[in-house]
Structure formats: C-alpha cells, structure tokens
Amino acid sequence: MPRPGTLARVESIWIDPHPAWGLPKEVLGCAEGVAFSRCGSLLALAHAADQRVSVYERQGEADGYSARPVSVIEGPDSGIDYPHDVDFSADGRLLVVANRKGKSLTCYARQPGGAVRFGSRPFWTIRGRRSRLRHPDGVKFVPPRGEYVAAANLTPSTVTFYRSRWLRRSRYASRACFVLEGPETRLVEPDGLSFSDDGGLLAVANHGSGTVTVYARGPRAPRYGPTPIAEIGGNPSRLQCPHSVAFSRDGTHLAISNAGGRTVSVYRCGRGPDPRSSPWSESPVLEIEAYDPAVFGAINELNRREGGSKGVAFGTDCLGVCSPCIGLRLHRVSVVASQETYELAPKA
Numbered sequence: 001m002p003r004p005g006t007l008a009r010v011e012s013i014w015i016d017p018h019p020a021w022g023l024p025k026e027v028l029g030c031a032e033g034v035a036f037s038r039c040g041s042l043l044a045l046a047h048a049a050d051q052r053v054s055v056y057e058r059q060g061e062a063d064g065y066s067a068r069p070v071s072v073i074e075g076p077d078s079g080i081d082y083p084h085d086v087d088f089s090a091d092g093r094l095l096v097v098a099n100r101k102g103k104s105l106t107c108y109a110r111q112p113g114g115a116v117r118f119g120s121r122p123f124w125t126i127r128g129r130r131s132r133l134r135h136p137d138g139v140k141f142v143p144p145r146g147e148y149v150a151a152a153n154l155t156p157s158t159v160t161f162y163r164s165r166w167l168r169r170s171r172y173a174s175r176a177c178f179v180l181e182g183p184e185t186r187l188v189e190p191d192g193l194s195f196s197d198d199g200g201l202l203a204v205a206n207h208g209s210g211t212v213t214v215y216a217r218g219p220r221a222p223r224y225g226p227t228p229i230a231e232i233g234g235n236p237s238r239l240q241c242p243h244s245v246a247f248s249r250d251g252t253h254l255a256i257s258n259a260g261g262r263t264v265s266v267y268r269c270g271r272g273p274d275p276r277s278s279p280w281s282e283s284p285v286l287e288i289e290a291y292d293p294a295v296f297g298a299i300n301e302l303n304r305r306e307g308g309s310k311g312v313a314f315g316t317d318c319l320g321v322c323s324p325c326i327g328l329r330l331h332r333v334s335v336v337a338s339q340e341t342y343e344l345a346p347k348a
Contacts, residue, residue, distance in 0.1 A: 142199055193205070
C-alpha cells in the first residue's frame with residue numbers, strides 16, 4: 001500500500017449515462033440476469049418468468065448486438081426453472097444458469113460449427129442435498145481458470161463452490177467443496193455475486209441487509225473470507241435492495257444494481273498489494289439512472305424491493321443493465337489512469 005501522502009496510480013471510470021444500445025422490455029419479459037463472454041462477442045440474458053435463457057451475438061463495434069437471439073434455451077427438457085442469473089466460461093464454450101425455483105445449476109455447451117448455438121439440454125446439472133443449493137439467485141465461474149463454479153443462495157444465506165472433475169474438466173462435481181457461511185460472513189439473503197478477473201476478490205450483494213460484502217481469496221482455493229475485508233452500504237444504507245454486482249474488467253470498480261432504487265451505483269476499489277488493506281470509496285463515484293419513470297413509483301410503492309435495476313455486467317467496453325421494467329441497456333465505458341494522493345490514517 002502507498003505511504004501516507006504519496007502518489008499512486010488510480011484508474012478512473014467513465015460511463016455514458018445515455019444508453020448506446022438496448023432491447024425493449026416487451027421482447028425480453030422478466031429479465032433478471034445478464035452476462036458477457038470474455039471476448040465480448042456474446043451476451044446472455046436470463047428471463048425468469050418466461051422460463052428461458054437467450055444468447056445474442058455482437059454485430060459490430062458500434063452496432064450493439066443482434067436484435068434477435070441467435071440461441072434460445074427453453075422447454076421442458078432444458079432444466080430451466082425460474083432462471084435468475086447466467087455466466088459464460090472463460091473460453092465461451094459453456095453457459096451456466098442459476099435456477100431459483102429448480103434449486104439447481106444447469107450448464108449448456110456450445111455446439112460445433114460456425115453458428116452460435118447452445119445445446120437445448122443440460123451438459124451437466126448440479127442439484128440435490130449434497131449440493132446445498134437453496135434458491136440459487138447468482139452463479140459465476142471462478143476466475144482466472146474456471147476450475148470452480150460458485151452460487152449465491154438467497155436462503156440460507158450461503159455461497160457454495162463446486163470443483164471441476166479431474167478427468168473431465170468441463171464437468172463439475174455435484175457436491176459442494178466449500179461453503180461460505182456463518183454470522184462472521186455478514187451474508188444476508190445474498191442475491192448476486194462477482195469475482196475480480198484475477199479471482200482475488202469476491203463481492204456479494206446482500207438483498208436482505210442492503211449491503212455488499214467483499215472477501216479476499218485465501219491461500220487455498222477456493223476459500224474466501226470468512227470475514228469480509230470491506231462492507232459497502234452500512235447503516236443507514238445508501239443501497240436499495242442490492243440485487244447484482246459486477247467488477248470492472250480491471251478490477252478497480254464495482255457496479256451494484258439497486259432493485260428498489262433508481263440507479264446503478266459504482267464504487268471504486270484502490271487495488272494495492274494487499275487487498276485486505278486497500279481503501280474503497282465511501283460513496284459511489286458514479287450513479288447511472290436505470291429505471292422507468294412511468295412505472296417506478298407505482299411498483300416501488302407496492303414492493304420496496306422492486307422497480308429498479310436487476311442484472312448488471314461489464315463487457316469489454318460497456319456496462320449492461322437489465323430489469324423487467326427497462327429491458328436491456330448498454331452504456332459505453334472507458335477507463336482513464338490518473339494520479340492520486342493517499343492520505344491514510346496511521347496504524348494504531
């Protein structure tokens with residue numbers, strides 16, 4: 001960590017408040033989760049109430065993605081049951097889905113050939129007592145190599161991890177190999193999760209407490225925590241029912257969707273040699289409007305946890321935000337290096 005009063009390199013993020021591209025809510029249904037492939041060529045959406053996952057392909061640098069999905073996963077044989085979140089493997093060949101009602105994770109393999117098409121049946125499924133999956137609302141492959149898959153379980157407030165099989169690396173064991181749980185974790189109805197690109201940090205959106213807790217990876221993978229190194233929100237919380245979280249590609253910023261609010265909040269992490277002592281911004285460095293003014297008031301009055309943004313994800317050059325009220329919006333993103341002076345409190 002820099003010495004008090006010294007200059008350090010800090011990345012500043014800029015996000016265009018006006019969407020560059022989007023899809024209307026009428027064609028998406030109940031959009032709850034969004035993900036980009038590592039190269040940015042594919043985008044996936046989880047449509048919870050419509051019981052389907054759709055994949056879109058990038059059309060050009062300025063043209064956004066295809067207006068219609070190039071692949072759709074749905075139907076009784078798909079294993080989809082209230083899909084709440086999605087994620088691509090690092091090579092883009094696997095697409096994993098968190099099924100809240102189905103209490104399962106289902107994975108779909110990209111089919112051979114030039115066209116983008118994912119299998120209509122699960123390549124593998126994780127469910128059952130040994131999995132310890134209970135209402136999984138979020139799912140992510142754990143970077144940097146994707147040797148593990150992690151799921152955020154709304155109840156009983158846990159994050160469960162699954163290891164890839166030794167002989168078949170693209171398949172994962174159904175038994176949880178590590179569970180982040182207990183009062184010291186400060187997990188309260190976790191609704192979404194995200195890892196920094198190097199896998200060093202895990203952020204979890206706690207729908208029940210209005211906070212986001214951040215954990216450092218331990219010396220033995222895939223162990224994180226159990227005590228958070230940072231807690232965003234606090235009491236009273238600046239967050240309104242955080243739903244999803246997403247690290248920027250360089251790991252210096254964290255976007256948080258507010259399911260009960262009007263914005264997506266972006267916080268900055270001053271990544272230093274030791275993540276446990278790196279300072280986080282006390283308030284958002286950016287807030288992006290992500291709501292429909294015509295319906296937000298009526299929906300939020302009936303349920304303080306609804307009306308705002310749901311899924312959030314960083315692409316290679318954009319931020320994707322989705323919800324049942326706004327559909328999908330993509331905002332252009334750029335990162336600028338700057339120099340900042342750290343004024344740190346002396347150690348006791």
